[in-house]
Amino acid sequence: MMGKNTVTSDMKMAEVIHMNYLLLPVINRFGIKLGFGDKTVEKVCRDHGLNLSFFLDIVNTYHDPSYFPRDKMRGYPATLIIDYLLQSHEYYNRTMLPEAEGMIEKLVSTCSGHCEDLRLIEDFYRKYKEELQNHLSGEEIHFFPYVRALVEGKTGGKDLETLRREYNFSYQAHADEHESVIAKLVDLKNILIKYLPPDYDVEVCNNLLYWLFIFEDDLKDHERLEDVILLPVLENIEQQFRNQQ
Ligand SMILES: [Fe+2]
Ligand SMILES: [Fe+2]
Known part of the structure; x- marks a missing residue:
């Protein structure tokens, strides 16, 4: 390898x-x-x-x-993986999202024609930012604490279904959110590349696109860690928990 x-x-x-x-x-x-x-x-x-x-x-x-190396990575403690993921969330909130927003605002300010199209992009991005922030905070409030509670045995004698309900955790909802936050970032790139009339400063738009490509790659790697490493680790932890009950 x-x-x-x-x-x-x-x-x-x-x-x-x-x-x-x-x-x-x-x-x-x-x-x-x-x-x-x-x-x-x-x-x-x-x-x-x-x-x-x-x-x-x-x-x-x-x-x-x-x-x-899936199998090897699934052997790391869940809390080690979560600590890393949390640092990534902070980076998305503190740097990735605000930088992209600043670039879009700058792009709108260079408009020399069909400004309504650019305003639609701005609006699309604001909604995207809110969706991604909701996804990240949902993981911080529900998903990660649910995993930690099981790892640390802080389950208060409750069964798995009750715990999942209390932490509002669902595999399906989590998967749907991942699909959506990646797909919308790809959509945004495609609108800029394919459909937006180029009545703006080209360099500003290029910089925004470079940034969105970096953002997408980073976010995809992040979500893959959650889907392919952390979720199977969680399934194992849940199975052990069931066996102990
Ligand atoms: Fe995450
Ligand atoms: Fe996620």
């Missing part, structure tokens, strides 16, 4: 950024900031008290679409 472009523990952290600068925000989510000097990935992880193997698997998952 280790290709020549795989991030390894003995690489210098600076080399990792040179190899793929899109990994920078992923690395930041582990509490690591620039200024690594010549430290290796292993040394930086040790200095930050991080699980090296988990760090490498996450970084490589984002770096190389063919790298996805």
Whole structure:
């Protein structure tokens, strides 16, 4: 599975950024900031008290679409995965969504013709932002606490169905939300690429598109971690819980 472009523990952290600068925000989510000097990935992880193997698997998952060691990743503690996912949520809320909004506002301000089309884009984006924020906060309030309650045994003697109801958790609703937040981001890109009359500053629109491509890739990797790693981990935890009852 280790290709020549795989991030390894003995690489210098600076080399990792040179190899793929899109990994920078992923690395930041582990509490690591620039200024690594010549430290290796292993040394930086040790200095930050991080699980090296988990760090490498996450970084490589984002770096190389063919790298996805499912079984190994399903072996990590659910709380470790959740802590990483929460950091990603913070990045979407703090950086991804506001930056995209700022770029759209800038685009609207450069309009020189069919401004109503651009205003529709702005409106579409505002609704999208609200939907994604609802999805993220729903996971923070319901999904992750439900997993934590089972892992930590804080279930108050209740059965699984009651707990799911109390935490408002449903596999189907979760899957539907994921499909929608990805599909709408793709729609937004397509409207810009295919249908929007180009009565605006081209460079501003290009920058917005670059940003949306980065956003989509990051969000897809994020949702895949939840769907393909965390949910099967949860199913296992639920099965163990049933067996104990
Ligand atoms: Fe999430
Ligand atoms: Fe999600």
